[in-house]
Amino acid sequence: MKRVAYITHADCLLHTCDGHPENAGRLSVLDKLIYSSGLIKKVTELEPRAATIEEIELNHDHDYVKSIMRLKPDGLRLLDADTYINRESARAAMLAYGAGLQAVELVTKGEFDRAFCAVRPPGHHALRDRSMGFCLFNNIAGAARYARAHCGLKRVAIVDFDVHHGNGTQDSFYDDATVHFTSMHQWPFYPGSGGAHERGKDDGEGYTLNIPLEAGTNGKAALARLQPVFEKAMDSFRPELILVSAGFDAHRDDPLASLQFEDEDYFEITRMICKIANKHCAGKIVSFLEGGYDLDALARSVCEHLKGLLDE
Numbered sequence: 418m419k420r421v422a423y424i425t426h427a428d429c430l431l432h433t434c435d436g437h438p439e440n441a442g443r444l445s446v447l448d449k450l451i452y453s454s455g456l457i458k459k460v461t462e463l464e465p466r467a468a469t470i471e472e473i474e475l476n477h478d479h480d481y482v483k484s485i486m487r488l489k490p491d492g493l494r495l496l497d498a499d500t501y502i503n504r505e506s507a508r509a510a511m512l513a514y515g516a517g518l519q520a521v522e523l524v525t526k527g528e529f530d531r532a533f534c535a536v537r538p539p540g541h542h543a544l545r546d547r548s549m550g551f552c553l554f555n556n557i558a559g560a561a562r563y564a565r566a567h568c569g570l571k572r573v574a575i576v577d578f579d580v581h582h583g584n585g586t587q588d589s590f591y592d593d594a595t596v597h598f599t600s601m602h603q604w605p606f607y608p609g610s611g612g613a614h615e616r617g618k619d620d621g622e623g624y625t626l627n628i629p630l631e632a633g634t635n636g637k638a639a640l641a642r643l644q645p646v647f648e649k650a651m652d653s654f655r656p657e658l659i660l661v662s663a664g665f666d667a668h669r670d671d672p673l674a675s676l677q678f679e680d681e682d683y684f685e686i687t688r689m690i691c692k693i694a695n696k697h698c699a700g701k702i703v704s705f706l707e708g709g710y711d712l713d714a715l716a717r718s719v720c721e722h723l724k725g726l727l728d729e
């Protein structure tokens with residue numbers, strides 16, 4: 418059994434908005450199931466540290482970070498069409514971003530084989546200079562930058578199986594050959610990007626891979642699309658660490674999208690990623706909670722993902 422860190426913080430629940438799909442209930446329902454199922458005994462639960470401003474600026478513009486830190490509205494304010502902020506959101510976002518940095522540290526030092534960051538707000542839509550799609554800071558992009566800047570890694574791979582295209586992450590590394598990005602998502606769909614023709618530019622040409630899926634695609638068909646493409650790409654890229662944007666909104670019960678994944682599909686997709694990590698980087702994986710908006714389906718699917726991470 419692999420040593421898996423489960424990194425989460427109660428203050429990630431302070432960022433919330435009743436009636437919004439991305440609310441604190443997502444983490445509390447997940448936490449309940451992880452305890453009641455006994456899965457908590459197989460992982461090591463840790464609290465993350467908050468990222469510093471300098472660390473957040475590894476992936477975001479100074480003025481944008483400052484503006485998020487300064488915003489302490491009474492009640493709720495909308496930053497864009499979908500993304501809200503409240504008095505505690507900056508705190509939650511610093512912890513969500515810090516969790517990824519801590520996870521990368523622990524896994525690259527060999528203290529854990531794998532880590533799952535059960536944090537929010539999610540991150541993969543956030544751009545360098547603005548919020549988007551429920552995301553304030555791009556947690557996974559920050560972790561990839563931190564792995565290169567502070568942990569001595571030269572090649573980091575990101576794989577994103579959230580139902581939405583990870584546009585913010587793609588944008589961060591579009592011209593960068595040191596971070597390989599693979600996203601599988603419903604398409605055409607929010608946020609609009611993620612067509613198969615988007616493959617990176619300049620030095621990064623060929624280091625972005627998009628796998629668009631038609632509405633109605635099930636988990637087995639999706640895995641059959643992802644596996645050969647990702648496997649071949651990793652054989653030539655030879656990652657030193659694999660980061661996962663783990664969104665669970667491709668589930669058939671999810672209210673926001675139209676794919677047909679079942680709980681167990683998340684186990685199979687995770688196993689596929691683990692086997693590739695075993696081949697290239699001693700199994701090292703750091704995974705991040707992104708979407709997933711049917712609370713029960715989300716909690717069950719994350720448990721399948723964790724079981725997959727625990728296996729060899």
Ligand SMILES: [Zn+2]
Nearest residue numbers: 579581666708
């Ligand atoms: Zn999503």
